[in-house]
Amino acid sequence: EWVLQEACRQHQQWVQQGLPPIVIAVNVSGAQLQQHDLKRDIDAALSATRTEPAWLEIALTEGTLMKNFDSVAAVLQALKQSGLKIALEDVGYGVTNIAQLSRLPLDKLKLDQSCLQHLGSDRSSLAVADMIIALGRSLGIDVVAEGIESEQDLQWWQQHDCQQGQGFHLGRPMPGNQFALWYRQHAATRH
Numbered sequence: 001e002w003v004l005q006e007a008c009r010q011h012q013q014w015v016q017q018g019l020p021p022i023v024i025a026v027n028v029s030g031a032q033l034q035q036h037d038l039k040r041d042i043d044a045a046l047s048a049t050r051t052e053p054a055w056l057e058i059a060l061t062e063g064t065l066m067k068n069f070d071s072v073a074a075v076l077q078a079l080k081q082s083g084l085k086i087a088l089e090d091v092g093y094g095v096t097n098i099a100q101l102s103r104l105p106l107d108k109l110k111l112d113q114s115c116l117q118h119l120g121s122d123r124s125s126l127a128v129a130d131m132i133i134a135l136g137r138s139l140g141i142d143v144v145a146e147g148i149e150s151e152q153d154l155q156w157w158q159q160h161d162c163q164q165g166q167g168f169h170l171g172r173p174m175p176g177n178q179f180a181l182w183y184r185q186h187a188a189t190r191h
Helices: 002-016 030-034 038-049 062-067 069-081 114-117 124-141 151-159 176-190
Strands: 024-027 054-060 085-091 110-112 142-145
Touching: 002 024, 002 054, 002 176, 030 062, 030 069, 038 054, 038 069, 054 069, 054 110, 062 069, 069 085, 069 142, 085 176, 110 124, 124 142, 124 151
Parallel strands: 024 054, 054 085, 085 110, 110 142
Antiparallel strands: none
16 A cells, blocks of 8 residues: 555656656555455555556566456456556566466566576577567567666667566666656657
């Protein structure tokens, strides 16, 4: 509850400081997805901070999804109908049921960083990464490469048409006020 409130508060603070609205992600656990009041908690955080739902992304792990697919899918559908964005993390690490992915209201697939560790030496890892990127593209879902730690990692993903990336090479975790400065310095180079 606190994390949801704080994420929305920080988003609004950045907007008041002149930054454009930025999607901010909040991880949710399997236990939270099973609670009947998750949507209520999210709605309360959005309302209290006057944050539009489109600027909040709910992120869950692949393992969380597969534990109770039908129940979790129903919760995700309700959250998506509210205007929230939905991201699935750790894709490629566990056993993803491709048919089930197509039934979910996903906005992002986040490739687990362990995929990257084996790409240079393991042809099957390369095939899996390329397949997930192609799947995301065909379903209209953004694909994010996690764990980009070097320029070489970044170039590899760019050559394979991965739309987004995250990792220490691109930016380290930082306090909200420091992020606002970083964003202003880097915004011009992103376009």
